[in-house]
Amino acid sequence: MTKNKNESKPIHLSTDPSDLYHVPVLLHETVTGLNIRPGGVYVDATFGGGGHSAAILQQLGNNGRLVAFDQDADAAQNVPDDERVLFIPQNFRHLKRFLRLHDINGVDGVLADLGVSSHQFDEAERGFSTRFNADMDMRMDRRQPVTAFDVLQTYTEQQLHKLFEKYGEVTNARTLARTVVEVRGQVSLKTIDAFKNALRPVVKGNPNKYFAQVFQALRIEVNQELEALKELLEQAKEVVKPGGRIAIITFHSLEDRLVKQFFRDGTFEEKEVNPFVQHTTEKVFQIITRKPVTAGEEELKRNARSRSAKLRVAERI
Structure with a gap:
């Protein structure tokens, strides 16, 4: 340099x-x-x-x-x-x-x-961290309309598969996407705890690392x-x-x-x-x-x- x-x-x-x-x-x-x-x-x-x-x-x-x-x-x-x-x-x-x-x-x-x-990670209500229970938000600019919950509720299985695989490098991205689509009509995925509990059966390896990768993928998508x-x-x-x-x-x-x-x-x-x-x-x-x-x-x-x-x-x- x-x-x-x-x-x-x-x-x-x-x-x-x-x-x-x-x-x-x-x-x-x-x-x-x-x-x-x-x-x-x-x-x-x-x-x-x-x-x-x-x-x-x-x-x-x-x-x-x-x-x-x-x-x-x-x-x-x-x-x-x-x-x-x-x-x-x-x-x-x-x-x-x-x-x-x-x-x-x-x-x-x-x-x-x-x-x-x-600061964003430590503010529980922002929804960036898996450590807290809050709404699945993840917007850096809260003036923007699309939250992580909106992505989970409206994206197709194919869209979810692509973003989990590409942005999060989630090992079982296809299974995760299919499961999200299956459970979102049965239980609410609006909060972090609800999301983690609903998806826990498909978690691979260390849950903390797994959800960190999933959250990264959603955050990248939400904030483009x-x-x-x-x-x-x-x-x-x-x-x-x-x-x-x-x-x-x-x-x-x-x-x-x-x-x-x-x-x-x-x-x-x-x-x-x-x-x-x-x-x-x-x-x-x-x-x-x-x-x-x-x-x-x-x-x-x-x-x-x-x-x-x-x-x-x-x-x-």
Whole structure:
């Protein structure tokens, strides 16, 4: 990773657990990767608890600017009283639209820390965690109409099979989908406990791990996470200035593959494998991290969530 000229500036964040809405993962590695320019304009596409944003602001000068996106209304309470910050309470898939709305034609860097925040996991009523009993909700943006319960009630067996297999890598995805369709007309699947009890007969292996995979699949579908990531990357290609950087932290292989492919090819279209056809594509990004950056031993001890985190950084050519 290229050395950050501002790397010598220390990053100071609270370590008091009571202050931590969300523990930012790979914090130093991400800020270093962005290679912050003091007078630049940066986007934190997943503001959350504001940990990454705070570190970026420490590297920015008085003329620097930070645009923070978050679709979760709870995140607004963490926005600092700093005139350099513009907070946009929207999904990052609307990046280009809202930058234009605020007369921002280009940015020097984009950061996205994907997945669910610690706060969202710990708020029982949000329905993200298997630890609590609450409605099967899982919406990051509670203004959106579709919940996990709606998916379970309305999707066909084939649709459920596909999402459990693809997004959750559930071993018996077909059996699970068939069982959901069979039981949803007999018992309510509206709450987490009701859902788990109804599906317990088909659980394979460790129940905690099994339901974690099922919940991941439902959450990805409810929030259209992969579609939103694709839209973010496509738009970043247009809004990041030459020499600017994009840093994405992923938490599962589907996200990581999308980021890796897009940084490499500048597109999500699969190239036809034909030795007689030469593909010529305009190179959009210079990859800064040849391999994904992962958490070190110290961070793993402090924050278990960092175990599955992978950071990739690329520079706009």
